[in-house]
Amino acid sequence: MNKIVAFLIFVFLFNFQSCAQKTDTKQQEEFPISKSDAEWKQELTQEQYYVLRQSGTERPFSSPLNKNDKKGVYVCAACNTPLFKSEHKFDSGTGWPSFDREIEGNVAFGTDTDLGYVRDEEHCATCGGHLGHVFNDGPRNTTGMRHCINGVALKFVPSK
Numbered sequence: 001m002n003k004i005v006a007f008l009i010f011v012f013l014f015n016f017q018s019c020a021q022k023t024d025t026k027q028q029e030e031f032p033i034s035k036s037d038a039e040w041k042q043e044l045t046q047e048q049y050y051v052l053r054q055s056g057t058e059r060p061f062s063s064p065l066n067k068n069d070k071k072g073v074y075v076c077a078a079c080n081t082p083l084f085k086s087e088h089k090f091d092s093g094t095g096w097p098s099f100d101r102e103i104e105g106n107v108a109f110g111t112d113t114d115l116g117y118v119r120d121e122e123h124c125a126t127c128g129g130h131l132g133h134v135f136n137d138g139p140r141n142t143t144g145m146r147h148c149i150n151g152v153a154l155k156f157v158p159s160k
């Protein structure tokens with residue numbers, strides 16, 4: 001019996017440690033724009049803070065940008081870095097704004113295992129704000145990639 005308890009404690013500690021390590025790695029990544037948690041909390045709306053700073057996910061079909069098909073550029077809601085272009089947006093039917101490619105260099109990638117499997121996470125390369133995930137089931141006639149992005153992490157700037 002004691003062995004089982006010891007084993008469970010070991011598993012718990014091990015998991016706890018790997019979570020802690022993951023957080024550390026993210027904090028060590030340095031970005032041109034870096035603000036304290038309190039500053040972000042003040043500047044962003046509650047929903048933006050949840051997605052961008054806490055890697056949350058907005059409810060599907062909740063973003064007005066999901067159905068936006070106007071011409072323009074999608075910039076980071078936190079730091080205004082241009083991240084995606086309207087010509088690369090497509091309707092994936094998932095309920096989140098989807099793009100077949102990012103503006104190269106302005107989006108950085110990581111991995112997370114929050115759902116128990118490895119996903120390619122993407123974030124703003126300037127401020128580190130979490131944007132969404134990238135999957136390889138996008139349109140086959142273009143890049144084959146689907147950048148599944150939280151609309152709340154983006155601001156739309158229409159072209160003139």
Ligand SMILES: [Zn+2]
Pocket residue numbers: 076077078079080081124125126127128129
């Ligand atoms: Zn940003």
